[in-house]
Amino acid sequence: MTTLDQIANKIIKEQELIIGPLAWQEAGKVNGVHIIDAKSGAVTVENGDSRIVIDKLVSQYERLFGRASREVCREAAAPFLANLTPAEMPLSLK
Amino acid sequence: MADSNANIPISSEEYKKVTEELYKQNLEVVRLYKQVEDLNRELEIANEGQANLLHIINHQIKGYLAKARNIFSELLSEPSYGPVSLAAQPMLEEGFNSLTEGVDFVTDFLIASNIEKGTFVYNMQSVDLKKLVTEVIEKEIEAAKEKGLSLDLRVADGGYNIKGDASQLGQAVKNLIDNSIRYTLKGGLIINLSRTDNKILLAVKDTGMGISDELKPKLFTKGGRGKDSLKVNVNSTGFGLSFVKGVVEAHQGRVWSDSAGPNQGSTFCMELPVVLL
Numbered sequence: 001m002t003t004l005d006q007i008a009n010k011i012i013k014e015q016e017l018i019i020g021p022l023a024w025q026e027a028g029k030v031n032g033v034h035i036i037d038a039k040s041g042a043v044t045v046e047n048g049d050s051r052i053v054i055d056k057l058v059s060q061y062e063r064l065f066g067r068a069s070r071e072v073c074r075e076a077a078a079p080f081l082a083n084l085t086p087a088e089m090p091l092s093l094k
Numbered sequence: 095m096a097d098s099n100a101n102i103p104i105s106s107e108e109y110k111k112v113t114e115e116l117y118k119q120n121l122e123v124v125r126l127y128k129q130v131e132d133l134n135r136e137l138e139i140a141n142e143g144q145a146n147l148l149h150i151i152n153h154q155i156k157g158y159l160a161k162a163r164n165i166f167s168e169l170l171s172e173p174s175y176g177p178v179s180l181a182a183q184p185m186l187e188e189g190f191n192s193l194t195e196g197v198d199f200v201t202d203f204l205i206a207s208n209i210e211k212g213t214f215v216y217n218m219q220s221v222d223l224k225k226l227v228t229e230v231i232e233k234e235i236e237a238a239k240e241k242g243l244s245l246d247l248r249v250a251d252g253g254y255n256i257k258g259d260a261s262q263l264g265q266a267v268k269n270l271i272d273n274s275i276r277y278t279l280k281g282g283l284i285i286n287l288s289r290t291d292n293k294i295l296l297a298v299k300d301t302g303m304g305i306s307d308e309l310k311p312k313l314f315t316k317g318g319r320g321k322d323s324l325k326v327n328v329n330s331t332g333f334g335l336s337f338v339k340g341v342v343e344a345h346q347g348r349v350w351s352d353s354a355g356p357n358q359g360s361t362f363c364m365e366l367p368v369v370l371l
């Protein structure tokens with residue numbers, strides 16, 4: 001599991017605490033997010049640039065739930081950001 | 095009457111605004127929930143630390159009390175120390191008895207603590223509950239008499255052998271009866287022992303101070319004593335009934351109490367399954 005996979009996983013789980021199973025449904029709509037098992041929270045990000053997939057995931061929630069949801073994504077990702085180089089960092093989490 | 099706004103379509107901006115507002119409210123609830131979880135964790139750690147500290151302190155106190163009791167015992171019984179004067183004899187006996195009570199008190203506390211933590215090892219053997227209860231009552235009669243209380247034991251026909259730890263079950267029965275004696279100022283206690291096919295029931299009915307609705311859920315928990323209990327029982331630790339619950343549940347039994355309310359007496363029950371060795 002890459003760091004970006006872990007970030008996607010954590011973001012979806014944090015959103016799930018707030019909006020319930022809808023968090024998984026919305027994540028599933030994002031191109032490049034592959035939900036392997038929602039129950040155990042197994043997620044991978046693929047489809048080209050993984051950074052962009054994370055940005056799209058953050059935007060998906062923000063489009064529906066506003067600015068507060070972006071902050072939730074940032075807080076969720078914060079513990080993992082130290083493992084990324086500046087070039088790997090998704091713009092939405094900067 | 096139908097809501098006049100029911101058919102007015104909501105704009106997408108309003109919809110988004112409401113959704114975002116709901117999200118923020120949910121987020122606030124989640125944050126509060128996380129805070130409560132954190133506080134609970136901190137509390138658990140603090141409680142565990144306090145319990146461990148109390149355990150260590152009690153072990154130390156027990157050691158000091160036991161040592162002092164042994165000194166009194168030696169002075170009273172060992173001829174090589176010379177004869178004890180008639181004036182000193184009752185003082186030494188009082189000291190010995192008081193320290194014995196102290197050692198027993200701390201021992202009970204330590205056992206109760208181990209039972210609660212699940213670290214107590216029971217010595218399971220065949221126990222005759224009828225004999226056990228009768229023996230406990232013989233020892234408790236004096237305490238009841240001193241308070242002018244009656245103490246009646248009624249045993250229904252049947253066998254009362256079960257698999258259990260005689261020492262801890264004896265202490266549990268003693269605590270239950272002690273508790274009723276301590277919180278009964280007049281009248282008395284009726285202790286009923288009965289059995290069905292697979293269960294034995296011990297019910298201690300008293301004419302004591304009763305149990306308030308507020309106290310009922312806390313009664314068998316650690317420190318679960320009534321707000322006025324210390325006025326009636328200055329030695330109340332709040333551990334007696336918690337100990338009973340721990341022992342009875344370790345024997346796959348259950349405990350409960352009934353009371354119509356304050357000053358209307360209480361009945362304390364322990365039910366044990368008939369399991370034979």
